[in-house]
Amino acid sequence: xxxxxxxxxxxxxxxAAGVMIGFYVSNLTTLAGSPSYALPVSGSSAHPxxxxxxxxxxxxxxxxxxxxxxxxxxxxxxxxxxxxxxxxLPAHATVHVTIFNFDGASALRNPxxxxxxxxxxxxxxxxxxxxxxxxxxxxxxxxxxxxxxIILGIPGVADDAKNQCGYAPCPMSNAHRTIKFTFHTTTxxxxxxxxxxxxxxxxxxxxxxPMQTIGYMDGFLNVKA
Amino acid sequence: MATAxxxxxxxxxxxxxxxxxRVVVAWLVLSAVATPLVAVFVGxxxxxxxxxxxxxxxxxxxxxxxxxxxxxxxxxxxxxFYGLRTFRTTSGALVDGPPLRNDARIQVLWIVITSTxxxxxxxxxxxxxxxxxxxxxxxxxxxxxPGGSKFQxxxxxxxxxxxxxxxxxxGLESNQLYLPADTDVELHVTSLDVIxxxxxxxxxxxxxxxxxxxxxxxxxxxxPGVFHVRCAELCGLWHGYMFNNGRVVDSGQFDAxxxxxxxxxxxxxPFMDRPESDGGAPYSxxxxxxxxxxxx
Numbered sequence: 001x002x003x004x005x006x007x008x009x010x011x012x013x014x015x016a017a018g019v020m021i022g023f024y025v026s027n028l029t030t031l032a033g034s035p036s037y038a039l040p041v042s043g044s045s046a047h048p049x050x051x052x053x054x055x056x057x058x059x060x061x062x063x064x065x066x067x068x069x070x071x072x073x074x075x076x077x078x079x080x081x082x083x084x085x086x087x088x089l090p091a092h093a094t095v096h097v098t099i100f101n102f103d104g105a106s107a108l109r110n111p112x113x114x115x116x117x118x119x120x121x122x123x124x125x126x127x128x129x130x131x132x133x134x135x136x137x138x139x140x141x142x143x144x145x146x147x148x149x150i151i152l153g154i155p156g157v158a159d160d161a162k163n164q165c166g167y168a169p170c171p172m173s174n175a176h177r178t179i180k181f182t183f184h185t186t187t188x189x190x191x192x193x194x195x196x197x198x199x200x201x202x203x204x205x206x207x208x209x210p211m212q213t214i215g216y217m218d219g220f221l222n223v224k225a
Numbered sequence: 226m227a228t229a230x231x232x233x234x235x236x237x238x239x240x241x242x243x244x245x246x247r248v249v250v251a252w253l254v255l256s257a258v259a260t261p262l263v264a265v266f267v268g269x270x271x272x273x274x275x276x277x278x279x280x281x282x283x284x285x286x287x288x289x290x291x292x293x294x295x296x297x298x299x300x301x302x303x304x305x306f307y308g309l310r311t312f313r314t315t316s317g318a319l320v321d322g323p324p325l326r327n328d329a330r331i332q333v334l335w336i337v338i339t340s341t342x343x344x345x346x347x348x349x350x351x352x353x354x355x356x357x358x359x360x361x362x363x364x365x366x367x368x369x370x371p372g373g374s375k376f377q378x379x380x381x382x383x384x385x386x387x388x389x390x391x392x393x394x395x396g397l398e399s400n401q402l403y404l405p406a407d408t409d410v411e412l413h414v415t416s417l418d419v420i421x422x423x424x425x426x427x428x429x430x431x432x433x434x435x436x437x438x439x440x441x442x443x444x445x446x447x448x449p450g451v452f453h454v455r456c457a458e459l460c461g462l463w464h465g466y467m468f469n470n471g472r473v474v475d476s477g478q479f480d481a482x483x484x485x486x487x488x489x490x491x492x493x494x495p496f497m498d499r500p501e502s503d504g505g506a507p508y509s510x511x512x513x514x515x516x517x518x519x520x521x
Contacts, residue, residue: 109417110381111496112388112398117489133492146386146400146466192466194385198418207384207418212462 034215036222037077038088048093055081055100055176056141056154058201060216061167070210071103071141071199071217074168081169085219091188099179100172102165103140105156106199111136113196118150118183125180126155140177142196145221148186151196154179191221244311252303256296264292273429276452276473278445279360280429286353290346297342362414362432362440365510371443375411378404381512382414382421382434385463387454391483396497399486402454402471404446405479414440417512422458425471431457439510446473 043049053076060072064083074081089095108114114136116124123130140156157164157175165174195217198206210216268288273280314320353359358369379390380402390398402425404410414423414432421434427450432440455468474482490497 110383110388110398111493111499112400112490114496115490115493122489133496136493136496144386146469149400151400192463194463196383196386198384205418207461211384214462218462 034083034085034219036086036088036220037075037082037084041090041093043094048090050089050093050095052087052089052095052097053100054097054143055168055170056103057165057168057170058103059167061169064168065216067209067216068167069201071201072168072210072215073195073217073219083215085193085215086222087219088222088224089185091185091223091225093185094182095185096182097143097180099143099154100170101140101154101156101177101179102168102170102174103156103199104159104164105138105140106197108136108139108142108153108197110196113142113144113151114139114153116152116181118145118148119152119181120183123181124152125178127178139197141199141217143193144196145191145193147189147191148183148221150183150193152179152181185221185223188223188225191223192218193221194218244307248303248307251307252296252300255303256299259299260292260295263295264288267291272426274427275447276427276450277360277429277447279357279443280427281447282353282356282359283429286350286359289349293342293346357445358443360429360431360442360444362442365439365441367441367443369443371409371445373409375409375443376405377411377413378402380412380414380423380432380434382416382418382423382456382460384418384461385456385467387421387423387456387467387469394483394487395494397483397486397490398497399490400469401482401486402469403479403482404471404473406446406449406473406475408446410444410446412442412444413510414442415511419460420458421456421460421467423454424457425452425454427452428471433458437511449474449478 039050039052041048041050055074055076056072057074058071059069060067060074060083062068064074064081065072072083073085075084075087076082077084114133116122116132116134123132125131126134134153134155136153138155139153141154142152143154144151155177157177161175163173163175165171165176170176195211198211199217200206200209200211203209203211211218214220268284268291271284271287271291273283275281275284312322354361355369357371358367363369377392379392381388381390381398386400387402388398388400389402390396412423412430412432414434415438416434416436418436420436422431423434424431425444428444428446430442430444432442434440450473452471452473453468454471456464458464460467
C-alpha cells in the first residue's frame with residue numbers, strides 16, 4: 001500500500017475517533033440514562049421564575065424503568081411524572097422547588113447534611129412548617145447541588161403510615177412528605193445534583209445501581225443563558 | 226571458524242582522534258552551562274507552588290532532582306549527537322567498525338557514578354520525607370511528626386464531597402476548608418464509604434481516605450491564599466465533580482469564619498454531639514459504611 005494511502009487512512013481513522021468521542025461527551029447525559037427536560041419559565045426575561053416539582057419514590061416501577069425496584073427521583077412534566085433528572089434552567093432565575101417524598105426514612109450517614117443550606121434563608125418548609133434542620137434519623141434522601149452550595153435532607157414517611165406507595169408514579173393520596181424551598185440560579189453552567197443517602201436497596205452498602213446511574217438519584221442542572 | 230565476508234570493505238585506517246576525550250569535554254561544558262540554567266529557570270516552574278512549607282519543600286526536592294539528572298541527560302545528548310555526526314557514513318558501503326574491547330576502568334566508573342547517584346537520591350528522599358512527612362499521608366501512627374502544637378482538622382470523604390470537622394471548634398463540621406495562616410496543621414483523613422484521596426494541590430498535601438482508617442498528615446501553612454482540593458482516587462459516578470476550593474486566611478478572618486459557621490450549624494450541633502448509635506456523629510477517628518436500614 002502506498003504511503004499516501006496509509007497516511008490518509010490513519011487521518012480518517014483519527015478524525016472518526018475524534019468525532020465519536022466528541023459525540024459521546026456532548027451527549028453524555030442522554031447516553032447515561034436521562035433525557036433533559038427544559039422547565040417552563042414564567043416571569044420576565046430579566047427575572048425568570050421556574051417551578052420545579054419532583055417526587056422521590058422507593059421503587060420507580062415497571063412503567064418508568066427497566067429496573068422497577070430502583071429508588072428514584074421523578075419530575076413533573078406537563079402534569080405527568082417522568083423519570084428525567086437532567087433539567088434545563090435559565091440563569092439568574094428564581095426556582096421554587098416542591099419535593100413530594102413517598103419513601104420511608106433510612107437515616108443520614110453524615111448528620112452534617114441535616115442542615116438545609118444554599119437556598120433562600122437557609123430554610124425549608126417541611127409539610128408547611130419552616131425548618132432549619134431535620135432529625136438525621138428521619139432522613140429519607142437528600143437533594144444536593146454541591147457546586148451551588150445547596151444541601152437539604154428530606155424527611156421520610158413514617159414506617160407505620162397508612163396507604164404507602166408501592167410503585168411510582170405515586171398519587172398524592174398516598175402517604176408522603178412535602179418539602180418546599182427556593183433557590184436562585186447563577187451564571188450558566190453544568191451542575192450535578194445528587195442524593196447523599198446511600199439509598200440503593202440491595203446493593204453493597206447502598207452505593208450501587210440507582211446511586212451510580214444518572215436518571216435515578218443523580219442528575220444535572222443545565223443552567224443556560 | 227567463521228569465514229570473512231567477501232563483500233565487506235576493509236576497515237579505514239586508524240582514527241587518531243580521541244573521541245572519548247572530546248565527548249567528555251563537550252559533556253562537561255554543556256553540563257556546566259545547562260545545570261544552573263535548569264535549576265534557576267525551570268525549577269521555579271515546577272509545581273505545586275509555595276502555599277505551605279511542604280509544597281515549598283517539594284519544589285526544592287523536584288528542582289534538586291532535576292538538577293541532578295541534567296548532566297545525565299546532557300551525557301546522553303552529547304553521546305547521541307557526537308556519534309550521529311562523527312560516525313555517520315555517507316558512501317553507502319558496508320564497513321566494519323573498529324573492534325569493541327572491554328574496558329574495566331569505564332565499567333567501574335559507570336557503576337560507581339550511577340550507584341552514587343541512586344544512593345544519594347534515596348538518602349536525600351528519605352531525609353526529606355522524615356523532616357515533616359512531605360505532605361503525604363502517614364497512616365494512623367505517623368513517624369515524621371513536626372514538633373510543637375498543631376491545629377487539628379478531620380477530612381471526611383463521602384460520595385461525593387469532602388467535609389471538614391474541627392475538634393477545637395466544638396466538633397464543627399463544614400463543607401468549606403479554612404485553615405489559619407502560618408500554622409502547623411494536623412489533618413486526619415478518613416472516609417465514610419469508599420476509598421477517596423484528599424489532594425490539596427497547592428498545599429502539597431495528598432492522602433488516601435479509607436473507611437476505617439485514620440490517615441494522618443501534617444502541613445505548615447504560609448500566608449493567605451486559595452488552594453484547590455480534589456479527589457484523586459476514582460470513587461464512583463461523580464468522582465470528576467468531587468472538588469472544591471480551600472482557603473488559608475489570617476487569624477482574624479479565620480475566627481470570623483468559624484463564628485459564622487458555628488451559628489449556621491448550631492441547629493444540628495445536638496446531633497453532631499449525640500452518640501453515633503443515636504443518629505449523631507461524635508468526633509471519631511474513623512467511620513465505617515454501616516447504613517442501618519435500607520442497604521442491609
